[in-house]
Amino acid sequence: MVDKLIAVYKELARSDGLGWNPDDAVWNILRTDLDWRRTLRDLAAFHAGIGASVYRYEFAFRTPVDGGVPGAAHSLDIPFVFGNLDQPGMAERTGDDAASPARRKVAAQCTQAWGSFVRDGRPESEHLPQRPRYERDRQEITVPGSEPMVVTDPHVRRLDVWKKLPTIPPLSS
Numbered sequence: 363m364v365d366k367l368i369a370v371y372k373e374l375a376r377s378d379g380l381g382w383n384p385d386d387a388v389w390n391i392l393r394t395d396l397d398w399r400r401t402l403r404d405l406a407a408f409h410a411g412i413g414a415s416v417y418r419y420e421f422a423f424r425t426p427v428d429g430g431v432p433g434a435a436h437s438l439d440i441p442f443v444f445g446n447l448d449q450p451g452m453a454e455r456t457g458d459d460a461a462s463p464a465r466r467k468v469a470a471q472c473t474q475a476w477g478s479f480v481r482d483g484r485p486e487s488e489h490l491p492q493r494p495r496y497e498r499d500r501q502e503i504t505v506p507g508s509e510p511m512v513v514t515d516p517h518v519r520r521l522d523v524w525k526k527l528p529t530i531p532p533l534s535s
Contacts, residue, residue, distance in 0.1 A: 363526060370520050398436075400521050407498045416496040417485050418503040418515075419475075423468050426457040442472040442506075464508035471506040 375387035
């Protein structure tokens with residue numbers, strides 16, 4: 363099973379298109395899954411399971427900076443959410459309008475959705491499709507972007523494999 367999982371990550375690294383060293387790309391995708399995707403999906407499923415209103419999104423905007431190598435790096439969404447694209451230093455992280463014409467559209471989606479969520483408890487935006495509440499069975503997530511969409515979590519199959527692998531017990535109880 364482990365060999366199969368490694369093969370999946372190697373294929374993801376080849377198809378990612380970021381131009382990374384394949385071993386670095388495998389490591390980056392694997393760590394993202396283990397540190398973020400798996401944990402947050404399980405947390406969302408837990409909260410949805412007890413009746414909480416849960417909404418998931420995946421920020422997939424890939425910065426053009428450094429040849430696109432950083433991809434949709436952790437915390438890259440923050441200047442989009444808070445409308446800070448014009449602040450000093452942001453173009454070095456997000457690209458400028460010439461290099462990334464979609465960034466203003468993505469910022470409008472994120473700013474409206476987060477503002478609506480804070481105000482009304484629902485992340486809505488006139489620039490995004492209707493966002494369904496997250497449910498364990500459907501596992502739908504919103505992906506802001508030049509073509510925003512709601513999709514079934516595309517990572518489900520490989521994240522589910524991790525549940526089948528033995529884990530290391532905690533060092534203390």
